[in-house]
Amino acid sequence: MSAVNDTKFTPAVFLLTDISGQEDVHLWISLLFCFMYAISIVGNSVILFIIKTDPSLHEPMYIFLSMLAVTDLCLLIVTIPTILGLFLFNSREISRDACFAQMFFIHSLQLIESSVLLLMAFDRFIAICNPLRYASILTLPRVAKMGLVFVLRSVAVVFPLPFLLKRFRFFRTNVLSHFYCLHQDVMKLVCSDITVNNIYGLFSALITMGLDSLLIFLSYVMILKTVLSVASRAKCHRALNTCVSHLSAVLLFYMPEFSLTVIPRFFKSSSPLLQILLGYIYLLVPPLINPIVYSVKKLREKVGKYTCRR
Secondary structure (H helix, E strand, O other): OHHHHOOEEOOOEEEOOOOOOOHHHHHHHHHHHHHHHHHHHHHHHHHHHHHHHOHHHOOHHHHHHHHHHHHHHHHHHHHHHHHHHHHHHOOOEEEHHHHHHHHHHHHHHHHHHHHHHHHHHHHHHHHHHOHHHHHHHOOHHHHHHHHHHHHHHHHHHHOHHHHHHHOOOEEOOOEOOOOOOOHHHHHOOEOOOOHHHHHHHHHHHHHHHHHHHHHHHHHHHHHHHHHHOOOOHHHHHHHHHOOHHHHHHHHHHHHHHHHHHHHHHHOOOOOHHHHHHHHHHHHHHHHHHHHHHHHHHHHHHHHHHHHHHO
């Protein structure tokens, strides 16, 4: 019995994982990440500044875009301490409570971003399929209420996760698979029965990101049906062109998200390096690329006008 008890404990800290075997180039990797963080923060901040200062952009499409930018900025702020501490100071330790807090914010923000992408898809659906009622359906008060509801949904779904984990004891190993804390990653270190956590984790993913992705898909099915019924080829092309950036952002978000959810649960023999690389893509790439693939095209004309006025 003592031998069994010796194999489990309640860790005071967890150890984060970097790209093993690359310790000699940590400085260069950290500089790359600092550059990515700087570009991401500047890009999203510029979007917020332009939308705030230009009254003509105070409409639903750009409000959703500002929500996406705020979410990406918050995600960067939550992960900056661990990634820079890891690469600049080789600080791999994170306390248990700090790990659970970071996990809560990361998962909440990811669910919020999924919700914002759904709202953007709804915006495109109304604009293309029912343009005459666009202004009456997507009023600013209604947009604010929808945003608040989705934020509360995300927080409520993720809130139980840290408390479900705190009741467990862990194996002697306390090394995580990424440079930040994820629920499915911490669960691998638990030496107790994690059936409840697994069921709740999958259930929460299905009713949030699973449902969001399904509704986004259905929105685009309806959009495609409406666009194909348009006689004018030019109008058809113009309508589809307004959706390209959003579709790129959706794929960029959901592909690594679902990969990180599915791989640890169902492909336990997968390469650790693959999981680490997916982790970097999962958190660093969307905030970096979103201002480019989604915003630049829509705001190019507005930015030009604003620059000329200045």
